[in-house]
Amino acid sequence: MPLFGKDGTTMLLAPELTGVAMVSIAWVFMYLAATAFVSATKRTPGRLEKQMVSGIRRMPCLSLPRRLCMLKIVLPRGSTGTIASMETCTSKLTRSSSRSGRTP
Amino acid sequence: MHEQANTFFVAVWAHAMIVSPETAEKLGWTMLALRGLYPITWALEGEHPMIRGPGSICVFLVSMPMSAISIYLLATSAAVLKNVDLRSMLADYEIGRYFSTFFGFDTIGCVVGYIAYLLANLIFTLLQPVVKATFSRVSNSHYDPNDKRTW
Numbered sequence: 001m002p003l004f005g006k007d008g009t010t011m012l013l014a015p016e017l018t019g020v021a022m023v024s025i026a027w028v029f030m031y032l033a034a035t036a037f038v039s040a041t042k043r044t045p046g047r048l049e050k051q052m053v054s055g056i057r058r059m060p061c062l063s064l065p066r067r068l069c070m071l072k073i074v075l076p077r078g079s080t081g082t083i084a085s086m087e088t089c090t091s092k093l094t095r096s097s098s099r100s101g102r103t104p
Numbered sequence: 105m106h107e108q109a110n111t112f113f114v115a116v117w118a119h120a121m122i123v124s125p126e127t128a129e130k131l132g133w134t135m136l137a138l139r140g141l142y143p144i145t146w147a148l149e150g151e152h153p154m155i156r157g158p159g160s161i162c163v164f165l166v167s168m169p170m171s172a173i174s175i176y177l178l179a180t181s182a183a184v185l186k187n188v189d190l191r192s193m194l195a196d197y198e199i200g201r202y203f204s205t206f207f208g209f210d211t212i213g214c215v216v217g218y219i220a221y222l223l224a225n226l227i228f229t230l231l232q233p234v235v236k237a238t239f240s241r242v243s244n245s246h247y248d249p250n251d252k253r254t255w
Contacts (some may be wrong), residue, residue: 016126019126019128020116020125023132024113024116024132026133027109027112031106
């Protein structure tokens, strides 16, 4: 890999490797952008708790009490946020059950 | 992206310096595009009413093609270093000549890389119970690796 061009100018990379260098720089920029987005919005792609709760909510084979029981197991205990999310889940479950005509 | 960065940089730069910078650049952009699709597929899968949580589309359509490209880039680099001509090897087989009329060598190589990755995962899955048996059971009966509250 030549460090100097024919005309004496400094050349860090061979010209044919310019494209690969561009891809690498693009990767770094994309990584920084994704990290900044996640940090700014406080979002993570998949919080385990959220995934499990949404998964349980979508189990049509289970009755409402059983799903609520599973939610109690999944959700961590002793936090006000948890209680709020439990209540939200409960109301959503009740609504979805009443819409689909299932008896809870 | 942090996790995949090592594989990406090693594979792309090794291929560019050993085999072909043009191919490395082309496949590097492909890998970058696939990685860009990852959060989108994750979000769509996570919000989809019929799919239970994100996972399969992300893995099979985004992560595994990326890994297949990495395998292809590294395998061709290793082949050149070992003076093995994979193109002539492909042309030796009837099926290789047949597919070469429709697809390029790079495409076939990536598909082979995908199959290799699937087979490797299959072997790991089959071996998992054997490896698991060599570990002693956790004495704490409350410990559950899938439940953070017991960690």
